Amino acid sequence: MKIINLLSTAVLVTLLSLFGVAHAQKSGGTMVFLVQPEPPTMAGYVSTSGPIGLLAPKIYEGLFDYDTAGKMIPVLAESYEMSADGKTVTFKLRKGVSWHDGKPFTSADVQFSIMNVLKEVHPRGPNSFKEVSSIDTPDSHTAVFNLDNPAPYMMRAFSAYESPMVPKHHLEGQDLKGAKLGNNPVGTGPYKFVEWKKGQYIRLDKNEDYWGSDGPYLDKIVGRFVPDASTRTAAMENGEVLYAAYNAIPNIDAVRLKERDDIGVTTDGYSMINPMALIEFNTKEGPFVDAAVRRAISTAIDRQFMIDTIFFGYGKPATSALSSNFSATGLHAEMPNYPANGDIAAANKILDDAGYAKDGSGVRMKGTFDLIPYGEDWRRGGEYLKQVLGDIGIQVELRYEDVPTWLKRIYHNYDFEMNLNYFYQLSDPVLGVHRHYGTNMIRKGTHFVNSSRYSNPELDKLLRAGMTQPDATKRAAIYKDIQTILAEDMPVVNLFELEFLTVYNTKLKDAYGSAMGAYASFGNAWLDD
Amino acid sequence: MNRTNKILRYVSRRLLQGIPIILAIIVLNFFLLNLAEGDAVDVLAGEAGSATPEYMEQLRAKFGLDKPLPVQLLVYLKNVVTLDLGYSFRHDMPVSKLIVDRFWPTLLLMVSTIILAVGFGILLGLLAAVSLNTWKDAVITVFALITYATPLFWVGLMMIVVFSLNFGWFPTSGMENIAAFHEGFDRVKDIAHHLVLPTITLSLFYLALYTRMMRASMLEQYGLDYVVTARAKGLTERRITFVHVLRNALLPVVTMAGVQVGALIGGSVIVESVFAWPGLGMLAFESLFARDLNLLLGIFLLSSALVVAVNLIVDVIYSFLDPRIEIG
Numbered sequence: 035m036k037i038i039n040l041l042s043t044a045v046l047v048t049l050l051s052l053f054g055v056a057h058a059q060k061s062g063g064t065m066v067f068l069v070q071p072e073p074p075t076m077a078g079y080v081s082t083s084g085p086i087g088l089l090a091p092k093i094y095e096g097l098f099d100y101d102t103a104g105k106m107i108p109v110l111a112e113s114y115e116m117s118a119d120g121k122t123v124t125f126k127l128r129k130g131v132s133w134h135d136g137k138p139f140t141s142a143d144v145q146f147s148i149m150n151v152l153k154e155v156h157p158r159g160p161n162s163f164k165e166v167s168s169i170d171t172p173d174s175h176t177a178v179f180n181l182d183n184p185a186p187y188m189m190r191a192f193s194a195y196e197s198p199m200v201p202k203h204h205l206e207g208q209d210l211k212g213a214k215l216g217n218n219p220v221g222t223g224p225y226k227f228v229e230w231k232k233g234q235y236i237r238l239d240k241n242e243d244y245w246g247s248d249g250p251y252l253d254k255i256v257g258r259f260v261p262d263a264s265t266r267t268a269a270m271e272n273g274e275v276l277y278a279a280y281n282a283i284p285n286i287d288a289v290r291l292k293e294r295d296d297i298g299v300t301t302d303g304y305s306m307i308n309p310m311a312l313i314e315f316n317t318k319e320g321p322f323v324d325a326a327v328r329r330a331i332s333t334a335i336d337r338q339f340m341i342d343t344i345f346f347g348y349g350k351p352a353t354s355a356l357s358s359n360f361s362a363t364g365l366h367a368e369m370p371n372y373p374a375n376g377d378i379a380a381a382n383k384i385l386d387d388a389g390y391a392k393d394g395s396g397v398r399m400k401g402t403f404d405l406i407p408y409g410e411d412w413r414r415g416g417e418y419l420k421q422v423l424g425d426i427g428i429q430v431e432l433r434y435e436d437v438p439t440w441l442k443r444i445y446h447n448y449d450f451e452m453n454l455n456y457f458y459q460l461s462d463p464v465l466g467v468h469r470h471y472g473t474n475m476i477r478k479g480t481h482f483v484n485s486s487r488y489s490n491p492e493l494d495k496l497l498r499a500g501m502t503q504p505d506a507t508k509r510a511a512i513y514k515d516i517q518t519i520l521a522e523d524m525p526v527v528n529l530f531e532l533e534f535l536t537v538y539n540t541k542l543k544d545a546y547g548s549a550m551g552a553y554a555s556f557g558n559a560w561l562d563d
Numbered sequence: 564m565n566r567t568n569k570i571l572r573y574v575s576r577r578l579l580q581g582i583p584i585i586l587a588i589i590v591l592n593f594f595l596l597n598l599a600e601g602d603a604v605d606v607l608a609g610e611a612g613s614a615t616p617e618y619m620e621q622l623r624a625k626f627g628l629d630k631p632l633p634v635q636l637l638v639y640l641k642n643v644v645t646l647d648l649g650y651s652f653r654h655d656m657p658v659s660k661l662i663v664d665r666f667w668p669t670l671l672l673m674v675s676t677i678i679l680a681v682g683f684g685i686l687l688g689l690l691a692a693v694s695l696n697t698w699k700d701a702v703i704t705v706f707a708l709i710t711y712a713t714p715l716f717w718v719g720l721m722m723i724v725v726f727s728l729n730f731g732w733f734p735t736s737g738m739e740n741i742a743a744f745h746e747g748f749d750r751v752k753d754i755a756h757h758l759v760l761p762t763i764t765l766s767l768f769y770l771a772l773y774t775r776m777m778r779a780s781m782l783e784q785y786g787l788d789y790v791v792t793a794r795a796k797g798l799t800e801r802r803i804t805f806v807h808v809l810r811n812a813l814l815p816v817v818t819m820a821g822v823q824v825g826a827l828i829g830g831s832v833i834v835e836s837v838f839a840w841p842g843l844g845m846l847a848f849e850s851l852f853a854r855d856l857n858l859l860l861g862i863f864l865l866s867s868a869l870v871v872a873v874n875l876i877v878d879v880i881y882s883f884l885d886p887r888i889e890i891g
Contacts, residue, residue: 231841233668234739235741261836262836265735268728268736272735274742437601437609438609480619
């Protein structure tokens, strides 16, 4: 009797849990989340600006998405096949997908999106699809990419944020940057654009005809713009907004909110963005043209201290020119000259050996230090760095300007000596790191490229080899050499890997299925009341 | 009849005089704004992550930023004369549409603030002056001093902490509840609900100003000869205060209110930012950092027109408050 009872209980429990799993997701509800700052347009195919990334990938989709382990998840493409020489990639596209205006999605859209849009006007598209010479469309659901050289990194650039597929019938023959689509997006994604109230919110409604079998579950998602950080925190505390990514809630508040039962904080969802804090040096003129000085600076900085005191423990000391997130693909290697806790004595020794003597007041050289104008944290960072540099006899003045002035100074006029900044290293070094070091990336007037004007033919050769090498082991060896050179020459001193915070209300479930995090679709997200 | 005619003639003359003033403001603003380093293309390209120089040149040509400054100014002036405020390349929208969308929230906040601040300011100032050197006077004076000295953003945040987070009476921010999307009368109620905290915050500062001014002005009037005469005539204190002194004491307050309408558009940036109120102040602030000059010039144009208009209205109100002041 007892046994039967136990058994029936077990069966009941199993049934219940099955039932529970199958019907876990609840449909309905409006999910309000923070978008900071308000984006200029919604043209994710022209701009990779952060706030556009928070909204456009809900409307547009890519060929693939990536799960948290980096595995490709089929989205608009169901599968792909690569030829043995790596020069032909054939994509089988999903059938029965339509644009929000009802027109079918076909291989012509893929061809147009890559060749006419992303390769032409997207900020990173020309790099991602550099080797793609043409795309054949043998039928409406097959797209064949013809490559000049193998491009292993390209397969990491198919997410909705990085390479959105756009409707050919809305853009063909138009000025891509001024097209109406920019403010009235039409995609294939789980949510449709409804309304944009400037200064207030953008509203997206559920796409009832979505191709996916599960989801979307939410009736509406609304991106709200709240300019003041303290008010954003209050709105989160009050339950008026349920989700805030990319430090919309500052770290100082996030560590406080974390203690509450109804609010969670996570650092997941940024691995393919891969932000790295760093100092760029002018290697052509000014006090920092000597690599020894730059090595000394890298040696002196207490990276862990910056992370702990300024970023509330969120971050990871850099150990090379590449982020440790590249360990997954075997490309990251630890290098010397990157002590996590700083070594003032060693740094002083480097400078002494290089012949920079201290004067009567302990100063070896003077300079100006520009700070990225993206918020208070960076000013605090600059103040700390000024102190450390003073300890090794380098006296710097801090300079903090507004964004346009700063961009012009660093990337147009090269009128700087050292500059605190951060770069997205993205999902592959070819996409995010090469632009910082290659001679071909010294481009006056282009932002976030090689502003140091560092040029090393040996490194250029290695960068080219790393770009086309399809074999993982050989590729790792190439990148080890690259990192060795960069740890020696240090045109850029990497500081630490930033860990952005996402603060969310625990009512919101399953918002983090993808490695793209907040730049993914919310397609599986649902509200539990 | 004669008076109405006079007022009409006066108003139209003043409006005509306003035109060169506004034009001068446009020209001055145009050159001032162009003194800043960097342009809209830099900002757009900077936000986008990276862009090629060719692409940026292309954008500049499209925005007309490649032409020399005087030519840009002439093009702008020509457009303004035909009531075309130009195009915001950042928002990909006509400037006039952007401004009109944001003008109503600003107007709502401005009008409710002025009514609250001037109304209560006059009331409190009156009360303080009437009960000079009593506890009422002391309380009002200290209250005015504290609200005048407290930074707006702090008051705003404290309002949110106390009334939204602790009591839960009001929403923290925004103009309407965007999870609900109310329609009709519910929407009006919802907007009014959202308006309470920003209005009180913005009013407090001006309230203090008007209170102090009203009190001083009342006291000054009390000392004048006509009050002595009125008393000698045997009028009640009540009648002296409300009919004679109050009317005369209002003049400086009305002048001040007129001047401050202009300041309110700009001064509300902090309140708009704290309460995420979608007004013109925030739009101007963001456009400045985005170097969206067309939009910025449009906002300045609107504000200067508003200031000219309000000053005119104030002058007309004068003549009603004090018939001795003649216009013409």
